[in-house]
Amino acid sequence: MNGERVPTPGRHYINIAYGVKSWLLTTDHKRIALLYLATVTLFFFLGGAFAVLIRLELITPPGDMVQSETYNKFFTMHGVIMVFFFLIPSIPAVLGNFLVPMMVGARDLAFPRLNLLSWYVFVIGGAFTLTAVVSGGVDTGWTFYTPYSSTYSNTHVIATALGVFITGFSSILTGLNFIVTIHKMRAPGLTWFRLPLFIWSLYATSLIIILGTPVVAITILLVGAERLFHIGIFDPRLGGDPLLFQHLFWFYSHPAVYIMILPGMGVVSELISCFSRKRVFGYRFVAFSSVAIAALGFLVWGHHMFVSGQSVYAGMIFSLLSFLVAIPSAIKVFNWTATLYRGSIHYDTPMLYAFGFIGLFTIGGLTGLFLATLAVDVHVHDTYFIVAHFHYIMVGGMVMAYMGGLHFWWPKMTGCTYPEGWAKLSALIIFVGFNLTFFPQFILGYLGMPRRYHAYPEEFQVLNVMSSAGASILGVGYLIPMVYFLWSLKYGKAAAANPWGATGLEWQTPSPPPQENFEETPVVVSEAYNYSSPALSGPART
């Protein structure tokens, strides 16, 4: 449109400016995405280090490696860091930040400065939590149950809680930005039903963030107030009800588990479609099921409280609703599978991760049904069955999707190509290591091994050793990509604009994209994933 906006060839968002300041003061969504990538990766390895320590301790039945106090801090820090500082921001803040404007054909998010602010807020929240880690840690579990957290624990609850509270605002800012961008900044011709499914899933995620996060924020404030001033809100000795905390906490934290899976589902829709060269089957059903998950996800939080002393009738309502929320997930799984039918399937690394996701998410999700079944949950609640359930979804599902997405968009984000052979190998290692780590935990859980135990009866040892062995394989699987991604930045081949032959606006601009994303505002004339029509699908790839 304006002559001055045409970028010089070879100029892109990375080499347009140099120096620390040009990164720390940037409002470019692409650079902010990379800032998030760096911080989130740091937190992943930190959380992973705690996982390693957990698994080391659990090799032998008596708690002989560390004291129970220390172990309790391990799993708390592991859970807090992984959930709030890695998984929640992972896909949204890294891939979402990078891709939302590109996929809707905009030059940036609606509020670029808020976007930068969100990263700073995230870093400050992380700093509080890290301070807590360094100065001795917290031992409440990531769930911060009262009255333990509010009255009895003598660890750094306030610092950690404050960290989580602050990070919450970072998510809120990101979610707000996405919602407004998706509503207001779509390119001409890009109607709702032409949007990539990744955008739909992030839209649903943002809804959850907007409506859920403030509740956990105020809950954390109440815990802090209780701890500092003994006001009685959660203290049974003063007439308060500790279960109220659980209600408020899970009102956010159950929907938050969908914050931790919907973006992954969005990524997988992109991957499946691209690598089978086919439009996603049942596009509208997949799109609406994201929104349905977001909405229904707010109605089921009480399924974490089946044996907590909540009313039996409330338990039944929550159980019923939990089964309903499984249906949209089922719709997605079936539609992804159907997308493969009569496709032209390529086995590039991202697709391997997508396969991994579907398989492991299915297992994790189906075991969620065991937990939603009241009588079975009574037995397996707070056992390793739960631990296995959520790692299957969060690690087997979301982390797989995140890895798949990183591999898929890495050429776009950095302009560099990673070594395909190593990538495939590590995908395989991760898959094997993952199953070896977490499958035995289902058995352990049904046998009755409680979670958050640093010592356990002898008969559980064999399964625990298997799990620890798996974890070491898994750890290697995560370290390899770390190495070759960094390697590729220096030695990787320059990436083409559209290396996978994918549809989608982000592939119609050079890799890495110019500062303003597009040389001119794109105009969209067809639906997403138009792989069947030769004219529109971009360069064919064999």
Place this chain on the structure above:
Amino acid sequence: MSDDAPTTRGHEPVRPASHVIVPPRTYLIIFGALMALTLVTTAVAYVDLGPLNPVIALTIASFKALLVVLYFMHVRYGTRLVWCAAAIGFYWLHIILALTLADYLTRGWLAPMDW
């Protein structure tokens, strides 16, 4: 959701459509109504109506909030999208209230029931 269709990405400089200018007279009327309702709600609180007291107090409060939202905050003249954004928070508030109370208000049920 069609009213924010991407034609807004066209390049004609339009004056923001959401800026319907509400005449000050309307504001004054609404202000009067809000003040009157404040007095009513305080007055009613002194009368013992049993369980109706909180119901009336909340009804009046909701009505006042509605007036503020519709006129002071221009939702009456806003797009459907703004209308949705204004409603969704309040709707979600009812979810958390309803399901939490579903626990608290049914906790005592089991004991007296002879199953």
Place this chain on the structure above:
Amino acid sequence: MFGDLPLFPEQASTMAGRVDALYFYLLAVTGFFTLLIFTLLIVFAVRYRHRPEDPRTPALYANYTLEIVWSVIPLVIAMSMFVWGAKVYFDNVVAPPGATEIFVVGRQWMWKFQHLDGRREINELHVPVGRPVKLTMASEDVIHSLYVPAFRVKMDVLPGRYSTLWFEPTRPGSYHLFCAEYCGTKHAAMGGWVHVMEPVRYEQWLGGEAPGESLAATGRRVFERMGCVTCHSGTSGARGPDLKGLYGTQVILRTGEAATADDTYLRESILNPQARVVRGYEPLMPTYRGQINEEGLMQILAYIRSIGPGQDGEQSAAPAPPAP
């Protein structure tokens, strides 16, 4: 090495079989769907792998029949899980009448059990086989959770409130007892054993030690020692109401509301007496908050239960009669 690899927990209660049946149903259904998805993934992935000579893929859109089929079938299956699970859960919550009563106090980090005959145990619980047992539980500090995997039962133990749990052991033996809710430093050590005994052995165990006095009798002594009798003497002109025949009945309060004199009510009457004042009495009773611990409360409770309607005194403290 794998010789002692356990894959399935022991079944030692009436609930265990029922939960396991449900579990196997779930395993079958989810196993079916897992296999289905995996098979389709593999078959499609192989059958439709990319071949350079392939024409472009067909433009398949949604098939509404298919979408409805694969939404409704899971929905129906899920509802069957819900109904079955809810039924078993409900039976798991409501104790059968006539169950043996045991009082449980959880605290950081031990379990204390009080039998009605006055016997006390720590971290070990002896129960007879074939008889339903009902636990009335409270915590002195944070939330704990009493869990016996072999029985497939678990219930959180809360501070400031009673929760209950029941089971009927079916096989003699010793089974793990765990604290399942994270409760602080020694959470993992807060466990022990449930010893299920043949009736004969159980009688022996009962007769083994000096029987001591019954829980209700202890409760009565506490009642006297704390000075409750001065007001609740049961004589005319006493300042407080007579507690004989009170348990489980309806009490009319000052406000005109009615309350059932169950465990929770009695607990509140002692710790926060003025919250619900009985009609016809002055709010004279002082609070005993901070002066009596959960165990003492349970002893008084056993005593008040033992003088409930239709009870012959402190020896046989039977469970609450079903309230009207």
Place this chain on the structure above:
Amino acid sequence: MGAHGAPPGTQGFPLGHHFDDPAQQTESSTFGMWVFLATEVLFFGGLFTAYAVYRSAYPHAFAEASRHLDVTLGTINTAVLIGSSLTMAMAVHAAQVGRRAGQVGYLLMTLALGSVFLAIKGVEYAHKHHEHLIPGPGFRFEGPEAPHAQIFFALYFMMTGMHALHMVIGLGLLGVLAARARMGRFTAVYNSPIEITGLYWHFVDIVWIFLFPLLYLIGLHA
């Protein structure tokens, strides 16, 4: 950021580089504020839930504790806040018609009324402090309902405190706006900062509209 190559008709409109036209930018900021307010509803929503739970559990304690609040001051404050909403609405009007003096005047009036509200709130807090009604070890309350009354006051201070915090933030925004309005930054074409601050201010008013009956008026008739 800043305008580059402003399309005709948008002179004086600081168009962000990533927006195509003023309408898109204005609508985005208004909508963004609404989304933020949805968040805010749920933020207070957690407190309202706690309130609902404890009021249903301890109705008498809540009524009794509520009687320790000053209904007169509460009512006056409600009126003051509604008045400030009126002046805020008028400020938005002045901006829309591009009257600079009106903008500054009404913004300052809103700021003044908001400060009056906070001052009265401060007086109330001081009274509560004086009467030892601040939850915590120093809390004193006659009668058996003391612990439950403490929960009432805990909620009272959390709710009004969070509300006051929002007021303080609002006052800060108003101050900045008034200064910028004086410099003539806002015109009939570009005024969305005033508009969205107005939305925020009205929201804070709405929160109070609910807090007032829930906290002050529940014990009057007994």
